[in-house]
């Protein structure tokens with residue numbers, strides 16, 4: 512039997528057994544590798560005598576093609592089988608119930624900040640932001656807060672260095688300073704954000720939120736302040752009428768200063784804002800002190816105006832019936848699912864305060 516016939520018989524019967532991919536690849540290299548059987552036969556061609564060479568070469572080429580085709584088709588079959596097996600196993604069961612999908616909620620404080628920002632931006636206030644880490648000058652000195660003021664005490668303020676130059680801002684009022692230093696009057700801004708004091712109990716958290724307001728122009732008086740706050744409170748609590756009173760107070764950065772209370776009553780265990788004979792303090796305000804204006808190079812004889820600082824968390828608690836301030840900051844997912852807001856409930860006319 513000729514060599515070619517032997518190779519043919521031997522490998523055809525081998526290839527027709529049930530082989531795996533690695534065995535077929537092995538056969539492929541046994542035949543066509545550098546020293547494979549077929550490759551060796553090709554090398555032999557030159558030494559065959561002329562009369563037989565042509566015939567041998569043509570038989571060898573035919574055999575080579577046959578073996579190659581057989582190997583290719585076997586490899587193809589194995590790959591197809593594999594794909595079919597996978598498809599069989601990974602069949603999608605369209606009758607299975609869908610996976611549950613949970614949409615995140617907007618925290619009530621974020622929602623409240625957006626609502627406040629929307630209301631003020633409708634009456635011409637723009638939004639400013641300042642950093643949580645402030646310097647002593649912006650937080651106290653420029654705001655006319657004397658060295659011996661209790662707010663400067665270690666017990667009230669988180670200082671970040673021994674020299675007491677850097678601190679976590681104790682209020683949003685330093686944004687007034689930043690705003691007035693970087694621009695020329697008039698100013699009409701609000702500045703919502705985080706504030707910090709060394710305080711913690713049921714109604715105080717070491718981190719809380721305020722919104723600062725500042726309106727400086729040539730003809731701004733306390734009547735404007737009253738009108739602005741009255742409008743805001745009615746809009747925020749969505750009531751037609753609001754009982755509001757200004758109580759004389761003291762802040763170093765305003766003269767005169769006032770605290771504002773709103774009227775409320777308890778009806779069926781629920782707090783109703785705007786009526787009743789009980790009073791609730793919600794903000795501090797006043798006419799910006801001439802010394803503050805001088806500190807930021809604004810001439811107090813030409814420009815005056817008002818400022819206010821509102822506790823955001825307190826407003827959110829009142830509006831949404833949340834009675835423990837600490838729950839805002841405990842990051843309890845169940846609490847957030849209950850009190851949080853759908854992302855689409857955010858007022859559309861104001862968006863985008865960085866959080």
Ligand code: DAH
Pocket residue numbers: 681682683684723724762764765794795796797798817818819820821
């Ligand atoms: N910064 C004050 C505080 O945190 C609140 C405040 C009062 C802000 C009067 C003002 C203001 O702008 O005019 O207690």
